[in-house]
Amino acid sequence: MLDPRTFPRPPALQQIKKNILIKFKDGQTIASTDRAYWVLETYHPPTYYLPPDSIKLNLTPTSRRTFCEWKGVATYFSFTTPGGEQVDNRAWTYKEPTPTFAEIKDYVSFYADPRWECYVDGELVEPQPGDFYGGWMTSDIVRKSVKGAPGTRGW
Template structure:
């Protein structure tokens, strides 16, 4: 069993780390992403947010025009993903195309909200989506502590 990671001990500002964990994403049983060459961002009260190299993702992506700002990473670009058979989903994948200097290494890397319409896996374990669909953290059995999300950007009561 992996060592427990307590989100309350994660740093602020967030820490960016290269990882070798096996990340997979499937849609209706078909693999749409697979890598052991990703980064994660660890931030207080957030389960890890994973950033996958674009080359590891097998989806046609088109920017949607949606943008959000992270005080640490910069402006995020969101995408519409073509899922096949005419199906698509919007604003469930994002990247930082012009990140701040501290996050330059994830320029163009893609991050996915866990949960519908796909399933995300870390080292073979199916990920639970972060509550509230506000942040993109992936919850696995090695995550403990009180996470943000249910109340949007409000800090949880510790």
């Protein structure tokens, strides 16, 4: 089991040997790679970052930016689903990450979202609780140690 209480702070960046697949419900691939990184941070399930050449959609930067004291400023994207729906701010990147996170420069992370499916080594993930954090919950995550649900953002 992976217990997010034991994950480091500041967070750790690690390249992983896992197959990551994101696809729309109709089967169209959004991204597929075995060259991802994950970020492990206390009380968060892993957040996965995929190389830009693994992304099969056109991503358009939006005006949204957020700041992480560890990684830097995140730039968010919009994209269009096969059904023509525009999706805003459900994928992001770090164009100028801090030196510790330089390896994920321009890598893209996606929220797990009901409009598409995210898989880690063939396992369908669940989104981290709440709508702020972008971690992916696999069956090996100790759920009681994950923040994001109401009342847990200040842990």
